[in-house]
Amino acid sequence: MNFRIISALVMRHLFLYxxxxxxxxxxxxxxxxxxxxxxxxxxxxQKNSDAKFGGFILFFLGAMILWDILFRAQxxxxxxxxxxxxxxxxxxxxxxxxxxxxxxxxxxxxxxLRILITCVVMSLVSWIGYSFNIFQLQWWLVPFFLNLMVFxxxxxxxxxxxxLRWGQAAESLAWAVPFFIQPVVCVxxxxxxxxxxxxxxxxxxxxxxxxEGMREVMxxxxxxxxxLWLAAGLNVIYLSLAGWLFxxxxxxxxKRGLLTKFATQ
Amino acid sequence: xxxxxxxxxxxxxxxLTREFDGVKALDRFSFKLHRGEVLGLLGANGAGKTTxxxxxxxxxxxxxxxxxxxxxxxxxxxxxxxxRSNFSSAYTALPGNLLVWQNLLVFARIYGVPNPKKKIAELxxxxxxxxxQKRVTGQLSAGESTRVNLCKAFLNDPELLMxxxxxxxxxxxxxxxxxxxxxxxxxxxxxxxxxxxxxxxDIEEVCDRVIFLHKGKIVREGTPSDIVAQSSSDNLxxxxxxxARDGEILDEPKKDSAV
Ligand SMILES: Nc1ncnc2c1ncn2[C@@H]1O[C@H](COP(=O)(O)OP(=O)(O)OP(=O)(O)O)[C@@H](O)[C@H]1O
Ligand SMILES: [Mg+2]
Numbered sequence: 001m002n003f004r005i006i007s008a009l010v011m012r013h014l015f016l017y018x019x020x021x022x023x024x025x026x027x028x029x030x031x032x033x034x035x036x037x038x039x040x041x042x043x044x045x046q047k048n049s050d051a052k053f054g055g056f057i058l059f060f061l062g063a064m065i066l067w068d069i070l071f072r073a074q075x076x077x078x079x080x081x082x083x084x085x086x087x088x089x090x091x092x093x094x095x096x097x098x099x100x101x102x103x104x105x106x107x108x109x110x111x112x113l114r115i116l117i118t119c120v121v122m123s124l125v126s127w128i129g130y131s132f133n134i135f136q137l138q139w140w141l142v143p144f145f146l147n148l149m150v151f152x153x154x155x156x157x158x159x160x161x162x163x164l165r166w167g168q169a170a171e172s173l174a175w176a177v178p179f180f181i182q183p184v185v186c187v188x189x190x191x192x193x194x195x196x197x198x199x200x201x202x203x204x205x206x207x208x209x210x211x212e213g214m215r216e217v218m219x220x221x222x223x224x225x226x227x228l229w230l231a232a233g234l235n236v237i238y239l240s241l242a243g244w245l246f247x248x249x250x251x252x253x254x255k256r257g258l259l260t261k262f263a264t265q
Numbered sequence: 266x267x268x269x270x271x272x273x274x275x276x277x278x279x280x281l282t283r284e285f286d287g288v289k290a291l292d293r294f295s296f297k298l299h300r301g302e303v304l305g306l307l308g309a310n311g312a313g314k315t316t317x318x319x320x321x322x323x324x325x326x327x328x329x330x331x332x333x334x335x336x337x338x339x340x341x342x343x344x345x346x347x348x349r350s351n352f353s354s355a356y357t358a359l360p361g362n363l364l365v366w367q368n369l370l371v372f373a374r375i376y377g378v379p380n381p382k383k384k385i386a387e388l389x390x391x392x393x394x395x396x397x398q399k400r401v402t403g404q405l406s407a408g409e410s411t412r413v414n415l416c417k418a419f420l421n422d423p424e425l426l427m428x429x430x431x432x433x434x435x436x437x438x439x440x441x442x443x444x445x446x447x448x449x450x451x452x453x454x455x456x457x458x459x460x461x462x463x464x465x466x467d468i469e470e471v472c473d474r475v476i477f478l479h480k481g482k483i484v485r486e487g488t489p490s491d492i493v494a495q496s497s498s499d500n501l502x503x504x505x506x507x508x509a510r511d512g513e514i515l516d517e518p519k520k521d522s523a524v
Binding site for chain 2: 012015016020089092094097259
């Protein structure tokens with residue numbers, strides 16, 4: 001792993017974002033729309049129901065923000081790769097002394113930076129608009145944030161591997177993959193609220209203990225270590241499997257001689 | 266004929282074969298490229314030139330055969346070898362949404378070029394395009410972006426350079442300039458270059474030695490003038506046409522004679 005190469009690849013994306021402000025708009029716009037729509041819905045529900053719903057807004061907006069972290073991390077990886085495909089730059093990278101791990105790491109960093117921007121914007125708006133202070137979510141949530149980001153990276157690598165395997169026709173997977181799993185990872189409801197048969201499936205994904213843990217931390221104010229360890233353990237497995245999948249697909253593409261076709265089409 | 270080349274072997278292929286769906290794009294292709302030598306790969310469309318280059322860059326895995334660069338087996342030493350090599354072709358581009366200097370700076374950092382800004386300025390000067398520095402890469406003309414690509418290819422002072430049709434889509438004037446620059450830098454730094462082109466003028470001016478490929482097999486090898494001298498034609502272009510057509514006649518069964 002060479003830090004210089006990773007930073008050079010990240011620099012490329014920084015140039016890109018600084019040159020095309022529209023990309024920033026995309027980073028800020030959708031989270032804002034989500035936040036305002038669901039923020040208002042939550043306020044509406046709160047006004048029209050009894051006091052039991054008191055903490056609802058907190059859970060809901062918290063879930064929104066965390067889901068966005070997952071989504072942005074995944075996007076950071078998948079979109080960074082697609083940028084290289086769209087601009088026919090992939091071949092330049094593949095003939096440069098860039099290791100796969102360095103390439104992937106640079107996309108992780110881009111994912112992290114995207115999250116940073118989204119987070120700042122969303123917490124500001126939810127604070128101003130809905131008096132929801134993200135910092136009342138407690139510092140205990142930080143390890144959950146980090147785990148969510150790592151799971152986002154893993155999903156990003158899986159999306160990228162699928163795109164590499166099936167070509168640009170599969171590009172929409174870059175946006176779709178996180179939503180495939182959204183129904184089963186209990187973003188907005190608890191595992192026990194799911195149909196009994198689907199509950200074991202939920203626990204296969206690191207995002208489930210993260211969202212469960214988040215709710216517990218917010219409810220009790222103390223750390224939910226079991227959820228955290230489970231999430232971290234699953235993440236190690238996912239990250240390794242996703243990395244392996246990416247390398248496997250990359251080698252397959254080399255073997256079939258499709259890498260250059262893919263990179264120049 | 267000519268005495269064996271005693272210079273260091275930079276790149277070597279032994280019995281390189283690459284099949285696509287049972288069809289051999291390269292068929293037991295062997296060659297050596299020496300330090301300071303420019304080797305041209307010639308052949309009709311589909312002869313296997315790009316496939317050869319892709320295998321030599323590690324982008325495509327060969328079906329069989331051995332590849333070494335700087336004396337090292339290619340696959341196991343890809344990163345080390347790529348650090349000392351570079352590549353440019355008419356069909357790749359640098360990211361169109363960045364400025365020229367931004368793209369060059371990114372690649373200079375990737376290759377670990379010491380004092381990148383100075384190096385970039387030198388190369389832009391060399392290719393006579395300092396005025397393009399602040400332009401958006403995607404808005405350049407084909408010829409301009411070819412020269413920017415060449416800048417990228419020279420960034421790391423490569424000892425081995427692969428150029429796939431570097432002069433495609435250039436006007437005769439710019440093509441001539443590009444050839445001269447490539448030749449100049451190549452001589453100064455003793456770079457080994459593998460070069461493909463459909464422009465025989467290119468080949469005659471730039472290449473020390475050429476290999477004619479036909480359906481993945483070597484059908485002629487030698488200096489451009491030797492090859493012309495050994496044939497009944499009086500220029501390389503005619504030799505090319507002959508090989509492309511004769512090869513075709515020999516290989517294809519005459520199934521359409523009844524039509
Ligand atoms: N990924 C691939 N899958 C299937 N066939 C391929 C693939 N890549 C190349 N080929 C085939 O291999 C043969 C050699 O192609 P190649 O691109 O090497 O030719 P070339 O000599 O570079 O031609 P040109 O002058 O047109 O660039 C062609 O018949 C081509 O169709
Ligand atoms: Mg070609």
